[in-house]
Amino acid sequence: MDVQLKVRRQNPEAEGEPYWKEYALAVPDHFTLLDALIQVREEVDETLSLRCSCRSHICGSCSMRVNGHANLACKTKLSDLHTDTVTVEPMGNMPVIKDLVVDLEPFWKKLYSIDPYLQPAGEVPDREYVVPADSMLHLDGVVNCIMCGACVSDCESLSVNPIFIGPTAFAKEYRFVMDPRDAADTQRLMQMNGPGGVWDCTHCYQCVEVCPKDVAPMERIMAMRKMLVDDGVAEKHNGARRQKAFTDIVGRYGRLDETRYLMKSVTMLELAGYAKVGLRSMTHGKLPPLLPHRIPDAARIRRIFERTRSTHRRRFKLHQQAQEGSRV
Amino acid sequence: MTTYAFYPGCVAKGGAPELYQSMVAVGEKLGFSLSELTGAACTGAGVISERDPLAGDVVNTRTFAMAEQLGHPIMTICSTCTGVMAQVASRVNRDEAYRSEVNQYLTDEGLEYQGTTEVKHLLWVLVEDYGLDRLKEMVVRPLTGVRLAPFYGCYIVRPSSAVDPLTAGREGYLEQVIATLGADPVEEYRGKDKCCGFPLLETNKKSSLALTGKRLDEARDVSADALVTPCPLCHLNLDGQQPDTPSATSTAPMPILHLPQAIGLAIGIAPERLGLGRHIIDTKGFMGKLAVAG
Numbered sequence: 001m002d003v004q005l006k007v008r009r010q011n012p013e014a015e016g017e018p019y020w021k022e023y024a025l026a027v028p029d030h031f032t033l034l035d036a037l038i039q040v041r042e043e044v045d046e047t048l049s050l051r052c053s054c055r056s057h058i059c060g061s062c063s064m065r066v067n068g069h070a071n072l073a074c075k076t077k078l079s080d081l082h083t084d085t086v087t088v089e090p091m092g093n094m095p096v097i098k099d100l101v102v103d104l105e106p107f108w109k110k111l112y113s114i115d116p117y118l119q120p121a122g123e124v125p126d127r128e129y130v131v132p133a134d135s136m137l138h139l140d141g142v143v144n145c146i147m148c149g150a151c152v153s154d155c156e157s158l159s160v161n162p163i164f165i166g167p168t169a170f171a172k173e174y175r176f177v178m179d180p181r182d183a184a185d186t187q188r189l190m191q192m193n194g195p196g197g198v199w200d201c202t203h204c205y206q207c208v209e210v211c212p213k214d215v216a217p218m219e220r221i222m223a224m225r226k227m228l229v230d231d232g233v234a235e236k237h238n239g240a241r242r243q244k245a246f247t248d249i250v251g252r253y254g255r256l257d258e259t260r261y262l263m264k265s266v267t268m269l270e271l272a273g274y275a276k277v278g279l280r281s282m283t284h285g286k287l288p289p290l291l292p293h294r295i296p297d298a299a300r301i302r303r304i305f306e307r308t309r310s311t312h313r314r315r316f317k318l319h320q321q322a323q324e325g326s327r328v
Numbered sequence: 329m330t331t332y333a334f335y336p337g338c339v340a341k342g343g344a345p346e347l348y349q350s351m352v353a354v355g356e357k358l359g360f361s362l363s364e365l366t367g368a369a370c371t372g373a374g375v376i377s378e379r380d381p382l383a384g385d386v387v388n389t390r391t392f393a394m395a396e397q398l399g400h401p402i403m404t405i406c407s408t409c410t411g412v413m414a415q416v417a418s419r420v421n422r423d424e425a426y427r428s429e430v431n432q433y434l435t436d437e438g439l440e441y442q443g444t445t446e447v448k449h450l451l452w453v454l455v456e457d458y459g460l461d462r463l464k465e466m467v468v469r470p471l472t473g474v475r476l477a478p479f480y481g482c483y484i485v486r487p488s489s490a491v492d493p494l495t496a497g498r499e500g501y502l503e504q505v506i507a508t509l510g511a512d513p514v515e516e517y518r519g520k521d522k523c524c525g526f527p528l529l530e531t532n533k534k535s536s537l538a539l540t541g542k543r544l545d546e547a548r549d550v551s552a553d554a555l556v557t558p559c560p561l562c563h564l565n566l567d568g569q570q571p572d573t574p575s576a577t578s579t580a581p582m583p584i585l586h587l588p589q590a591i592g593l594a595i596g597i598a599p600e601r602l603g604l605g606r607h608i609i610d611t612k613g614f615m616g617k618l619a620v621a622g
Contacts, residue, residue: 156522157532164535200535226380250370250372255338256338256370262530270533280571284607285605286568293338295368301369303436305380307433308386
């Protein structure tokens with residue numbers, strides 16, 4: 001098959017501005033993007049820089065943006081792309097070293113910031129830790145992360161908020177918060193409630209979409225938001241306020257009433273900042289009705305919330321169980 | 329034509345009343361048969377499921393069961409509602425055991441969902457059910473000469489495991505509709521499937537407005553005359569918060585149209601019936617461009 005690769009090149013060391021270079025290739029149908037880029041480097045243009053190693057989507061070295069979205073070049077089969085020209089760019093949210101090679105230092109720093117190792121409490125058992133099987137099921141999927149950086153590359157929040165800890169680190173954090181052997185969950189939750197924490201995620205699903213290993217970082221972030229509220233850590237955070245406001249209002253009226261929602265979701269001081277937005281809305285005939293819409297039988301919605309809440313179970317932790325003096 | 333169980337969503341009935349108003353006007357003119365689901369609750373917009381995933385699934389399954397009783401597919405006019413419903417449907421439609429668990433919470437209302445309700449956004453209905461050829465025949469005032477950039481909203485395109493735009497062939501629908509209306513659908517607009525910043529508004533307003541501003545700047549970079557969105561939550565930020573975005577004072581305002589408004593203009597509905605005067609960012613300049621071009 002014929003393929004046109006449009007590659008974003010750059011050499012910042014030589015103070016070079018980014019530019020596009022196109023390569024026309026004839027390749028076998030089974031070729032991946034990585035196969036094609038290696039062919040370019042070996043046969044067409046030896047100055048093209050890229051990272052790669054295993055060629056089997058295990059090592060996570062060859063992440064780059066393919067037609068605008070991050071993916072592993074070795075996992076991208078050219079015939080699956082259905083485009084005549086394939087645009088190839090370095091990952092986003094990271095400085096470019098050269099061409100498709102980015103500086104991963106900021107990525108690793110964020111990961112280290114969450115203490116990505118098991119922190120058990122008490123004495124190390126003679127043999128293995130024994131935990132119920134279902135307490136480990138939550139970790140299925142999240143332990144598949146290969147640190148390729150694709151989620152961080154396409155993270156929308158990170159693109160405007162450099163202190164956001166980001167999807168890879170939070171997926172890893174979840175892995176330890178949910179591990180029955182880890183006893184540092186309180187400190188972990190406190191950290192993720194702070195600046196750059198889980199409330200800074202914009203819920204856009206980019207990380208879920210681009211992850212080549214189905215780690216679903218955003219889903220883990222949402223699960224940790226719930227833990228923050230359940231554990232009372234986020235009580236004074238707007239994140240907790242908005243969760244409560246939303247469910248209270250929908251539980252009462254069946255529908256969301258934006259004015260009440262905003263009033264209950266932000267601090268009084270912040271609310272004052274919204275006065276001009278309210279005024280703007282009013283003068284443009286956009287202010288939501290003062291008396292909210294209520295669906296017939298709205299009480300049924302509240303009843304659903306009450307009943308589902310009674311099924312909630314707390315995460316299983318060995319150190320808490322030890323404190324309670326019971327045995328597995 | 330098929331009758332749809334119409335689910336307008338909270339924002340079309342609240343902070344973006346012009347969306348509901350324009351949908352009703354467009355529906356009448358195109359001959360849509362809409363039966364509004366007045367008893368259905370909010371989808372939760374991702375926040376209810378953040379607080380309580382099971383509650384989110386039950387509330388949406390309740391809506392599916394109501395539509396199923398009526399025997400109609402659901403039509404939404406909100407990307408967020410569509411995405412949340414698609415995610416819930418991907419769980420309760422495929423997994424019978426889980427559906428039974430969810431149905432337990434609905435028995436006291438006499439509802440039991442069988443897993444058959446289809447959820448479709450107006451955008452999908454237009455292309456797949458109504459047909460672009462038919463829509464083209466209805467165009468009396470083509471939007472020739474203006475550049476209308478598409479702004480999908482995250483939830484109607486992601487996660488593809490639930491909404492699957494690629495395998496269902498739904499990628500590019502908004503561009504196709506814009507082109508059918510006679511306008512140039514600014515294919516090179518990079519912000520089309522990115523985040524408007526709305527979900528961050530209460531927890532990190534600075535980042536929220538920065539994202540909104542970024543999307544608007546990207547539209548200015550490709551000389552769009554306006555954006556068209558199938559998501560009223562995106563509209564709340566792109567239009568409602570636009571005056572507070574970082575580059576607002578140094579750049580030209582960017583009008584934001586709801587999808588039914590763009591259609592309404594092309595099929596000859598008066599701008600005031602489409603609520604075009606109810607935007608924070610004035611649409612008069614855009615209407616002027618249309619008049620000159622037309």
